[in-house]
Amino acid sequence: MKKNLSRLKYIYKKASAAGAEYYNAPYRAAIARAQRDEDDLFMLLIFSEMMGIPNPASWYCLELQPLLLERFHDWHTRMGMERSPYDHFRCC
Template structure:
């Protein structure tokens, strides 16, 4: 039993050592993917036709909280969309 725990800890340490120099890159990639996802969700409100609008409509209530962080990160003090008031 102890061998399994120690082997598991070794694998965790190895993974941490490998991923340490890339944490900022991974975080940036995840943020960029989230920005693209938000653009797809709100593109119809921005005037960009979105063929997946019907499927993304049900996600709006879950994403509204993240929308505020997104528009601040994009440099907009207030929400650029009239239909979404987060500030």
């Protein structure tokens, strides 16, 4: 009985994984792109004050900057700027 139950559980798990793959795979790229677009906007908000765009929340954004540094290079290249847009903030 217990063996049967664990077997059923295993089959359910497998079916669930295959179903999730079938549900997600065709749209993985579209959703990842949409998320990246939102992330790009968020990056702009965080770094906007540095570019002279006034941002009332800049004080609160400050502490996020180090966390987002890893993404900074990808972001500025994606935005069409080969080098870091800031004089005081070198990247590459």
